[in-house]
Amino acid sequence: MSPAFDYSALVETRPDGVRHLDLVIEGITCAACIGDIERGLACLPELEKARLNYTNRRLAAEWRVADFDPMRVISRLAELGYKAHPFEPSREEEIEAAEMRFLLRCLAVAGFAAMNIMLLSVSVWSGNASDITEETRDFFHWISALIALPTAAYAGQPFFRNAFRAIRARSMTMDVPISLGVTLALGMSLYETIHHAHHAYFDSAVMLLFFLLLGRVLDQVMRRKTRAVAGNLLALRGETAVVLGDGGAAREVPLKAVRPGDRVLVLPGDRVSVDGIVLDGSSSVDASLVTGETAHAPVGPGALVYAGAVNLDGALTVQVTAAAEGTLLDEVNRLVETAANARSRYLRLADRAARIYSPIVHVTALATAIGWMLLGAGLHDALITAIAVLIITCPCALALAVPATQVVASGSLFRAGVLLQTGDAIERMAACDTIVFDKTGTLTTPEPRVVNAGEIAPDLLEAACRLALSSRHPLAAALAGQALGRSPFPGAREEAGHGVVAQLGPEPGAIEARLGSPTFCGAEAQATAALAGAPDATVIAVRVGERRAVMLMHQVLRPDAAAVVADLRRRGFRIAILSGDREQPVADAAQALGVDEWRSGLKPGGKIDALAAMAAQGRRVLMVGDGLNDAPALAAAHASISPVTAAHLAQSSADALFLGERLRPVADAVVLARTAHAVMRQNLGIAVVYNLIAVPLAIMGHVTPLIAAAAMSGSSIIVTLNALRARLPGREPEQGSPVSATPTRPFVSTQRPARAAP
Structure with a gap:
């Protein structure tokens, strides 16, 4: 970004006088960069806050002084070795994609070069033991040099750039010893080739680059960034609104x-795009995505509606209280960002190890060279020994210890129906001792189900599902999801506010089929009798000819919810439910699952407060939720999982997603996380033990750079093989139940009187 860019135009001034600027930072390679940047910006006394979100590399800077120049932040970041850009989600995605493509190209170049140089090296090794001539050996060494030098210059850029940036900023990262080891190995190899030595170490340097690039690519694959939050909210809220003029003329703006x-x-079926008060009209709205309340609330003049809610039945005229800014969605977004910034300060296991690793490597190599020279060795021999120390201690095993385990664990979790979204999700989930569930859409199925399916004739139930395919009503959509691949009836039409009607069979003699309210289907008496035993259910009626049936719709617990909760409790986890729904449905769910700790009617901020109270007690919480109102809690919890059917913002705030209607993937995730975390620690232990054995041998001069490279590769292979243990036992996928097998013992969730369904 050109220094002439006017960053002051991007500064947002809030009502409380705080000025806010968002920047995206280039050059961040590990979580340790958080401290470097935040401490580096602390020297600007006018800044009240400078927080870096490692997940999306977003820096939030705040100040109150009116004449503070934001270019001072940009300049200070440049002094620290980081480049800043205005935070734009689309630009950030482009930067990430370009970085990943570059890493893959570097990995491919290093791998191809390593294979070819190794073929030449094998020929030299075997020839040294037999009858290779000096000319032939030099020729092979020169060919290796012609391959290795340009390869290192290109494939080593991710390390060289970061090392140069760290040195210029007077800091120390793991890229510094990597770059130093590769450069010295290449330089010494070139020197040995010029002087006709028996050994050169081009293979060691390029192989070192290949293993380290592999670890970095694996880490990049695992570290999906949370992004496009604003875009998700905009899609949820809508980009336009139909404004009524003074004369009643409607125009879309x-x-x-x-x-x-x-x-x-x-209009009916539209999503509300503003916060406001209903002036005219009556309807019911589905605000479950926003508030967590499952009951479709009736609204009329004077009622409040929020952006993101769905208008189900009638047209509403709403007086706007908040539109593009200041809505409930904006408040949720602010809570999400605040929580995510706090959680992003978590340092991963490998990052914590790397913070103390680099200085030790440099000191050890320097001390080795000085020690050998003090003992009378020449500069050449002292440098060879120091290079061997640098190579043998280069953090290949450390770089692979966590990413290799993550890849194996993520593959196992994928087969179990869990998709990881963040690189440190496994480590955070492994540390959790409390699991907090949202109710609606998490412990329950995302959509209501027919709970009396066994009492309805199969052909009537099938007809109802096929009719539902022709309706846009939310309850009809839930019924249509159980159509099991069947097609809608030809010519079916929807009558607004009543239901769906279709003619079955050829004219004349066609039979009329209807799906909708009991009145529309002539099934009032059957609906009254059915509701007597389930007064809180929602009823949909179906009629085919003169045959009628009514279907009771409830949200039901996921098929294995009780078994999974019991299993988690046996494993020592504390279980709680935090829901935005009303007290009775939450109490019913808690009772059905045997959960004693539960709260209802919580807004997004209330859930964060509840999680903070648990954290104050020393508990580490895994949050499982799906709604927009859960997004701040998902971001604030120590770790989080969301169903793949969740709202976009909830998905982007979660560390992992789980697939399917069953809750078993949540239990699989926490069990495997603990196993994988143990394997990570074992891998780091292997790396430490390897160094404790190999480094003294290298310091004593018993290890050449060639042997050091082989030992380094061997430790990397051991770490990779150990990572294969981070797997779940094989399990056959559990099949979902058809409509007729839907559980018939619901706990009440969608409470409202019978009303016209489709």
Whole structure:
């Protein structure tokens, strides 16, 4: 970014006088960079806060002084060796994709070169033991040099750039000993080749680059960044609104043009794009994604509606209280960012090890060279020994210890239906001792189910599912999801506010089929009788000819929820439920699962407060939730998992996603996380033991750079093989149940009186 860029235009001034600037930072390679940047910016006394989110590399800077120049932040970052850009989600995605492509190219170049140089080296090794001539050996060494030098210059760029940046900023990272070891090995190899020596170490340097690049690529694959939060919210809220003029004329305008006090029209089936008060019209809204309340709330004049809610039935005229800014969605987004920034300060296991590793490597290599020279060795021999120390201590095993385990564990979790989204998800989940579940859509199925399916004739149930395929109503959509691949009836049409009707069979003599409210289907008496035993259910009626049936719709617990909760409790986890739903449904769910610790009616901030209280007690919480109202809690918890059916913002805030209707993947995730974390620690232990044995031998001069490279490769292979233990035992995938097998012992969730369904 050019220094002439006007960063002051990007500064946001909040109502409390705080000025805020978001920047995306280039050059961040490990979580230790958090401390370097935040401590480096602390020298600017005007800054009240400078927090770096390692997950998306976003720096949030805040100050109050009116004449503070934001270019001072940019300049200070440049002094520390980091380049800053305005935070733009789309630009960040482009930077990440370009970085990944470059790493893959470097890995491919290093791998191809290492294979070819190794073929030449094998010929030299075997020839040294037999009858190779000096000319032939030099020729092979020169060919190796012609391959290795340009390869290192290209494939080593990720390490050389970061090492140069660290040195210029007077800091120390793991890239410094890597770059130093590779450069010295190449330089010494070139010197040995010029002087017709028996050995050169081009293979060692390039192989070292290959293993380290492999670890970095694996780490990059695992570290998916949270991004496009604003875009997700915009998609949820909508980009436009229908504004009513003074004469009642309706016009569609961009959301940014809507002002508080305007009147907007929200049609049935549309998502509300503003916060406001209903002036005219009556309907019911589905605000479960926003508030967690599963009941479809009736609204009329004077009622509050929030951006993100779905208008189900009638047209509403809403007076705007907040539109493009200041809505409930914006508040949720702010809570998510605050929580994510706090959690991003967590340092991964490998990062913590790397912080003390680099200085020890340098001191050891320097002390080795000085010690040998004091003992009378020449500069050449002292440098050879120091290079052997640098190579044998180069952190290949350390670089692979965590990423290799993560890849194996993530593959095993994928087969179990869990998708990891962050590089440190396994380590955080392994540390958790408490699991907190949201209720709606998490402990329960995402959509309501027919709970009396066994009492309905199969052909009527099938007809209802096929009719539901022709409706946009949310309850009809839930029923259509159980159509099991069947197609809608030809010519089916939806009558707004009533239901769906279709003619079955050829004319004349066609039979009429209907799906909708009991009145629409002529099934009032059957609906009254059915609701007598389940007054809180939602009823949908179906009629085919003169045959009628009513279906009771409930959200039900996931099929294995009770078994999974019991299993987690046996493993020592404390279980709790935090829900935005009403007290009775939450109490019913808690009772059905045997959970004693639960709270209901919580807003997003209330869930964060509850998690903070648990953290104050020393508990580390794994949050499992799916709604927009869960997103801040998912970001604030020590670790988090979300169903793949969750809201976009909830998904982006979670460390992992689980697939399917069963809850078993959550238990699999925490069990495997503990196993994988143990393997990570074992791998780091292997790396430490390897160094305790190999480094003294190298210091004593018993190890040449060639042997050092072989030992380094051997330790990397051992670490990789040990990582294969981070797997779950094989398990056959559990099949979901058809409609007729839907559990019939629901706990009440969608509470509202019977109403016109599709």
